[in-house]
Amino acid sequence: MDYRTALTTCTYCGCGCNLYLEVLDGQIIDTIPCKTSPVNEGKLCIKGWNVHEFVQSPNRLTRPLLRKEGTFEEVSWDEALEFTASKLRDIKEGYGGDSIGFLTSAKATNEENYLLQKFARAALGTNNVDHCARL
Amino acid sequence: MIKEVKKRVKELLDSGKITGFLGLRDMNGHVGPHLFCDGGDLEALVLGDRERPGDSRYPLNKQLIHLARSYPEDTFGVLVRGCDERGLKTLSTWNQLHPDKVVPVGIACPQELAEACECLRPYPDEFVCGEKVEGCPYDSVAQLDGIDLAARFDHWMREFEKCIKCYGCRDICPMCFCKECSLESNELIRTGDIPPEMPLFHLTRAVHMAGRCIDCGLCNEACPADIPLRTLYKKVADIIDEEFHYRPGYVADQKSPLNILSQPGVE
Numbered sequence: 001m002d003y004r005t006a007l008t009t010c011t012y013c014g015c016g017c018n019l020y021l022e023v024l025d026g027q028i029i030d031t032i033p034c035k036t037s038p039v040n041e042g043k044l045c046i047k048g049w050n051v052h053e054f055v056q057s058p059n060r061l062t063r064p065l066l067r068k069e070g071t072f073e074e075v076s077w078d079e080a081l082e083f084t085a086s087k088l089r090d091i092k093e094g095y096g097g098d099s100i101g102f103l104t105s106a107k108a109t110n111e112e113n114y115l116l117q118k119f120a121r122a123a124l125g126t127n128n129v130d131h132c133a134r135l
Numbered sequence: 136m137i138k139e140v141k142k143r144v145k146e147l148l149d150s151g152k153i154t155g156f157l158g159l160r161d162m163n164g165h166v167g168p169h170l171f172c173d174g175g176d177l178e179a180l181v182l183g184d185r186e187r188p189g190d191s192r193y194p195l196n197k198q199l200i201h202l203a204r205s206y207p208e209d210t211f212g213v214l215v216r217g218c219d220e221r222g223l224k225t226l227s228t229w230n231q232l233h234p235d236k237v238v239p240v241g242i243a244c245p246q247e248l249a250e251a252c253e254c255l256r257p258y259p260d261e262f263v264c265g266e267k268v269e270g271c272p273y274d275s276v277a278q279l280d281g282i283d284l285a286a287r288f289d290h291w292m293r294e295f296e297k298c299i300k301c302y303g304c305r306d307i308c309p310m311c312f313c314k315e316c317s318l319e320s321n322e323l324i325r326t327g328d329i330p331p332e333m334p335l336f337h338l339t340r341a342v343h344m345a346g347r348c349i350d351c352g353l354c355n356e357a358c359p360a361d362i363p364l365r366t367l368y369k370k371v372a373d374i375i376d377e378e379f380h381y382r383p384g385y386v387a388d389q390k391s392p393l394n395i396l397s398q399p400g401v402e
């Protein structure tokens with residue numbers, strides 16, 4: 001028997017609620033809000049309460065998908081990045097950096113969000129950066 | 136306090152009487168549930184009184200049910216306060232835990248916690264530490280009973296309006312063990328609304344907890360909207376007591392009248 005309660009941070013938004021994932025024999029079976037967390041004080045929203053379900057959802061994407069002739073196909077990271085980079089370059093050259101916008105995410109870390117806006121401004125030359133939390 | 140608990144847990148683990156002890160651990164700066172399996176490794180065991188008595192309590196019986204369902208042959212120890220013990224007794228009458236497979240290690244709650252909880256019996260039958268203090272009456276219920284019906288109804292509607300429908304009150308509850316939950320049934324309550332249909336959502340839960348709620352208060356503590364759910368369920372418990380002379384968990388093996396009513400052949 002291997003039973004653990006793993007202290008972690010909810011990945012759903014930027015609040016940073018702490019929770020314990022209850023893990024029995026390698027399977028995450030439940031979510032328990034952390035009582036001593038100064039952020040959420042033993043409370044969670046409905047998304048946080050269901051972390052154990054969505055992290056193991058079979059619908060989660062685990063590989064990049066690329067639409068080829070109207071249908072999504074799993075591709076390697078190299079192919080996905082190559083495709084995205086060349087498209088971005090074409091659009092920037094053809095129409096200018098401001099024809100591109102970037103949507104960042106509360107599910108990413110501060111550092112990742114920083115990198116994305118840096119990439120938008122320094123590499124593509126646009127200030128078109130927005131965030132789901134502002135919607 | 137903690138010394139006596141550690142000693143008892145160590146005895147239980149070393150003698151092989153239990154596979155593991157479900158308690159609380161202070162680790163990485165936070166207190167949470169933990170299964171202690173080694174009598175020599177109880178350093179981080181705590182009782183859940185971090186800054187105030189009982190401020191880091193968890194529904195350990197709920198975690199115990201998870202373990203018992205997967206390992207029905209094993210016996211587990213569990214840290215219990217008065218409310219948790221009421222939970223163990225009640226869960227056994229609802230066939231969710233086998234009393235032979237559970238070894239409770241009891242602690243009695245201090246006056247301050249008993250008052251904050253308005254707890255009728257702030258201690259388990261047997262406890263290894265703490266002192267027995269007097270139970271406290273349901274003042275919050277009496278206070279609301281003192282105002283007239285229309286104002287009382289308004290009060291509750293104003294409270295329910297704050298609900299963000301996180302289902303936290305259900306998810307934290309050690310006595311919520313149904314496979315299908317009425318709160319998610321579209322036939323009963325429109326499921327697409329926030330706040331959820333009022334007062335139906337909250338009254339449905341209150342009625343479902345009748346004869347089951349052991350008044351631990353964990354739902355109230357988990358509610359992000361600070362709705363005084365515990366007071367509502369205390370009132371329901373009072374009604375069940377008046378009508379059926381039953382309060383869940385105070386007497387071992389006593390079944391809820393609602394449990395008996397739902398059995399075939401009982402009218």
Ligand code: SF4
Pocket residue numbers: 189216217218219244248249250252254255256257258350351352
């Ligand atoms: S409900 Fe009673 S037994 Fe439970 S923590 Fe409060 S005072 Fe202690």
Ligand code: SF4
Pocket residue numbers: 304307308309310311344347348349350351352353354355365368
């Ligand atoms: S007080 Fe709340 S959490 Fe505790 S048993 Fe009653 S309904 Fe469940």
Ligand code: SF4
Pocket residue numbers: 297298299300301302303304305354357358359360361362364
């Ligand atoms: S915990 Fe509070 S906010 Fe969440 S569903 Fe229950 S009553 Fe509503």
